[in-house]
Amino acid sequence: MQVTSRLLVSGIALCASMPAHAEMSFNRVATFATPLNMAAGEDTNRPSSAEIISATEDGMTLIYTDSPLGVVGMVDISDPKAPMPLGNIAMGGEPTTAVVIGDRAFAAVNTSESYAEPSGKLVTIDLAARAVVAECDLGGQPDSVARARDGSFLAIAIENERDEDLNDGQIPQMPAGYVVKLPVTKGAADCAALQRIEVTGLAGIAPEDPEPEFVDVNGAGEIAVTLQENNHIVIIGTDGAVAGHFSAGAVTLEGVDLTDERGAIRFTETQVDRKREPDGIKWLDNDHLVVANEGDYEGGSRGWTIFNRDGSVLYDSGLDFERAVAQIGHYPDKRSDAKGIEPESIEVATFDGTPMVFVASERGSVIGVYDVTDPAAPVLTQILPSGVSPEGMVAIPGRNLLASANEVDLIEDGGVRAHVMVYERQDAPAAYPMITSQGAAEFIGWGALSGLVADAERPGVLYAVNDSFFGFQPTIFTIDATQEPARIVSALPVTRGGMPAQKLDMEGITLDGKGGFWVASEGRSDQLVPHALYNVNAKGAIKKEVALPPELAAHEIRFGFEGITRVGDVLWMPVQREWKDDAAGEVKLVAYDTAENVWTAVRYPLDPKGEGWIGLSEITANGDWFYIVERDNQIGDAARVKRLYRVPAAQMVGAPLGGDLPLVEKELVRDFLPDLMALNGYAAEKIEGFAIDAAGEGWVVTDNDGVDDSSGETLFWSIGMVAE
Known part of the structure; x- marks a missing residue:
């Protein structure tokens, strides 16, 4: 690698x-x-x-x-x-x-x-x-x-x-x-x-x-x-x-x-x-x-x-x-x-x-x-x-x-x-x-970018979503990363019944292969926001909603899906943190077969905890590997784990929920902490988007929490060509 x-x-x-x-x-x-x-x-x-x-x-x-x-x-x-x-x-x-x-x-x-x-x-x-x-x-x-x-x-x-x-x-x-x-x-x-x-x-x-x-x-x-x-x-x-x-x-x-x-x-x-x-x-x-x-x-x-x-x-x-x-x-x-x-x-x-x-x-x-x-x-x-x-x-x-x-x-x-x-x-x-909407055909205000996917054919073109901070304005943004700084060139509202969709917590986005997208909503049951998957067409309209199966939902806690990627008919979503049925230090990578309506999963080993917690923020399938963002919830000098790992695609074979799940092996690709310090500020908490574009270049974005108790900085950068 x-x-x-x-x-x-x-x-x-x-x-x-x-x-x-x-x-x-x-x-x-x-x-x-x-x-x-x-x-x-x-x-x-x-x-x-x-x-x-x-x-x-x-x-x-x-x-x-x-x-x-x-x-x-x-x-x-x-x-x-x-x-x-x-x-x-x-x-x-x-x-x-x-x-x-x-x-x-x-x-x-x-x-x-x-x-x-x-x-x-x-x-x-x-x-x-x-x-x-x-x-x-x-x-x-x-x-x-x-x-x-x-x-x-x-x-x-x-x-x-x-x-x-x-x-x-x-x-x-x-x-x-x-x-x-x-x-x-x-x-x-x-x-x-x-x-x-x-x-x-x-x-x-x-x-x-x-x-x-x-x-x-x-x-x-x-x-x-x-x-x-x-x-x-x-x-x-x-x-x-x-x-x-x-x-x-x-x-x-x-x-x-x-x-x-x-x-x-x-x-x-x-x-x-x-x-x-x-x-x-x-x-x-x-x-x-x-x-x-x-x-x-x-x-x-x-x-x-x-x-x-x-x-x-x-x-x-x-x-x-x-x-x-x-x-x-x-x-x-x-x-x-x-x-x-x-x-x-x-x-x-x-x-x-x-x-x-x-x-x-x-x-x-x-x-x-x-x-x-x-x-x-x-x-x-x-x-x-x-x-x-x-x-x-x-x-x-x-x-x-x-x-x-x-x-x-x-x-x-x-x-x-x-x-x-x-x-x-x-x-x-x-x-x-590092990213701006200046120059777009229409004025675009934005923030809290939380998921990223690349266009299948055009190098440097990516799509991002905002999270529940903008609950009244769920949006899919198109990014042109061939410019410096990268440009948000358009904003597509996510709608339900012709109105901005409510009760969404978009934390992941992937292409559906039909001109639209699949979106993972992390959800919060204590706020009546469901953990769910949504199929969104090219016009931003939600055409299908997929709820969690009972075998999975029975063990849910607040922290749900963070990221989504697609391989053929199968969607893969990482659960950010341990749920009730997970062993300490392990989380699930959950798969949903959209053709067969079947749910399976594997286990993923988290890095050891220091201060705070460790969890997952993104997943991207690319050839023989699945790339996964793992991070702690620490900021500034306390930040320790901001990393990109990869798992062999051959190990991503899910087992039925409720039984013994296979444990995958991970390999470190990149420590993001030096990247987060490149602007001579302090390390941001949330790396929440990673995608590999059509040319094989890897792109990363941070979530700025909507400038709420945050400096508002959004970092967007390339890690270069991701080669086998």
């Missing part, structure tokens, strides 16, 4: 407004998990986070805030491809933002006892000693901190945030927020010269209760601040007085998904006069402001905007960014009724003479990269994969680097930890996305 390897499929991230080619691209070069900064002996099972991030002036060290641990974390990126932990520094409260001036970091720390009695402080950190050297009372709950370009002062947004459980979160809720301007002299914050700048009476919404969210300082020393809940933006002059202010306004969104309907991406609705409610803000230059319209109150227009300083709109992305995110499989459908992809933070920097805006989507877990050479017509050049929920970003143009802080820590759910991720601008094509 021989498998000829080929590098992971990569390509330029071509979205609706992206150019056909870019000479320079950002690619992720490293991932740093926040628990790495915990001290020896410390309980690494404590939740942690990476929220707002900044860098030292030489660009060699990253500093991020970690409010769950109450610390500021530091990371050495002298070698950006091999970040090293520098440890955590306790803040005596919840740090929100830390910025650097010279050899000092200044962290805003929330020490509030309650929403009604907010308090906070500014903590000064000696970076060389990694120690707190001074503190300054801020009088309220701080959120964002920004520094003057020349390091002469700090601007701090004192939010005094609302209690979302009080009066349904409605404002006003006193006390009001304000802005602090604090001089910095020779590395020391001059607390005695703290200037409190009031911003009450300005906004049209709850003017008596401004809630400053984010601040930035331009080259002239002017401060811009967003009042997110108030849907307002304020400019503060160099004298510390309000120099201008304006409403962030509202937009009408046409072609948006507003229904939190489990599993259907339908950009068909309209939302009138949606307030922008900006969060992150950056000066593009002294005359233009860039904001991310996340919305944390009643609004959120799902995009980002460039304002002239007088408040007039120079550019608004509308829904373009959200649609581009959906085309690479990152649309968070469960957030449709809320704020969609939630653009939250903004970064602005110039790389090799090109001004750029970076927009982080908190819920899509991606970063949009825009060329703003013409600020009236930004061009989306890339979408970068980030960790779960990027909260902050910092650009380091002098080193061609970008870093993101990703706040969600899923340790309590057995998932991946919070991460800092590092990207390098390279003379190379973009490595992500």
